[in-house]
Amino acid sequence: MLCAARAAARGRRVLLVDHATSLAEKIRISGGGRCNFTNRVVAAGNFLSQNPHFCRSALARYRPQDFIALVERHGIRYHEKTLGQLFCDDSSQQIIDMLVHECDDGQVDWAAPVTIESVEQTPAARFVVHTDHGNFDAAALVVATGGLSIPKIGATDLGYRIARQFDLPVVPPRPALVPLTLDAETLAALAPLAGAAFDVVARCADGEFRERALITHRGLSGPAILQISSYWQQACAAGHPEPVRLDLLPDHNALDWLAEHADSQALLGNQLGELLPKRFAKAWADLHGWQTPMRQIGNKLRQQIAAQLADWSLAPSGTQGFAKAEVTLGGVDTRALSSKTMAALKVPGLYFIGEVVDVTGHLGGYNFQWAWSSAVAAGDAL
Incomplete structure (x- = not known):
């Protein structure tokens, strides 16, 4: 027109x-x-x-x-x-x-x-x-x-x-600006996290976006995921599929934050609930087998947890197609x-x-x- x-x-x-x-x-x-x-x-x-x-x-x-x-x-x-x-x-x-x-x-x-x-x-x-x-x-x-x-x-x-x-x-x-799907095994593992929405920095290939992400019963959605989906698709089209990587604590250095709370008696999931939705924080810690008191987390494990918080990697299996794009x-x-x-x-x-x-x-x-x-x-x- x-x-x-x-x-x-x-x-x-x-x-x-x-x-x-x-x-x-x-x-x-x-x-x-x-x-x-x-x-x-x-x-x-x-x-x-x-x-x-x-x-x-x-x-x-x-x-x-x-x-x-x-x-x-x-x-x-x-x-x-x-x-x-x-x-x-x-x-x-x-x-x-x-x-x-x-x-x-x-x-x-x-x-x-x-x-x-x-x-x-x-x-x-x-x-x-x-x-x-x-x-x-x-x-x-x-x-x-x-x-x-x-x-x-x-x-x-x-x-x-x-x-x-x-x-x-x-x-x-x-399809672009589209929700991403995950394989059945990953979906089953993430089932306790379904419905949780949180701020992230989402990365894939050359794309990087600071917005909300959402765990769904089919995979990943929310503005950050819609944005990064175009870059994931582009990488797939080039024959080099890449995972989507999520920084769950975009306003913090994960390792420094964990060190600051190293003497806390709170469980990791409960402590993370200060920065992330409480249900998501607990389920995420459970998912990784890290629902343990902060004061019992040694340096090696602390580094592993920090790496996951700063760069949680998920490999999409596809998209929800043109119907949702x-x-x-x-x-x-x-x-x-x-x-x-x-x-x-x-x-x-x-x-x-x-x-x-x-x-x-x-x-x-x-x-x-x-x-x-x-x-x-x-x-x-x-």
Whole structure:
């Protein structure tokens, strides 16, 4: 919608074709229904891609401040949560209405909901979209189909099929920002910890995030885990799967903290309950066979405990899949696209924007900002 509105504002005749029966459902459900529409601070380092510098151009030319200005122009009230995340005060429907209004101002035409049957390019280099409501042709085609995440609200692989049809490479899609699963043996061992949530620093490969983690009956979740899942997936895709490592005491040096309480008569789990949820602390100490009085812990064991507290390693067995993923890792290979216009380098008139492209943001409004920035790059180039 933003791409359509930008192109229409420049005098282009625009038709927006959509198969969905409910408009912009992913915007509607995001942020608990309040839409985390951007982040105040956005940089290339907040994104994963096989071509990590690709996103710089679009992000520099349409910044969070630009989208915030649009939101303010439409009178939408918003607030900032932690880590620069911006949400609507009222409802994500306001962002959808804003985008529809922008399209209406530019007299964008709509064909929705329709089933897209196929796409072809004519000898005259025009694109024809065949649908169950007739055929539409144009000099340029923008593919803004999203990724595979959350299929129940309409996600499909159409964008990837179109890319492959025109011989554009596609980085294999994987679930991202997704809960991780653990094998049955590990789950059985962690069963007493299920339901516990706590602050951690989560690490895997090049990723590191300080947020909440959650032990579930299927594995690991919470913001820290969703964040690190993208890096775990990337390591797996490279053929070098790594464990997820959790620092359970991010505000303390674990060895120093244990030494400070070396004379305590409290059991380890009870002492840890000062810093961690009490039920989790006791169960974690029990899990390792360390539920012993602090004063009976010798130097060697103290070092072992400290190492686990600072770097508790868990090996995921997989993810909960696209049904639970917030976004998709991978997509149309950016090396086949112009970073300035989002156009396919070898197919004049064909553009790819948003989640369908191999640019995946961190949790916290970054994926929406990529959607806005890439949309404007294409819309201003049409």
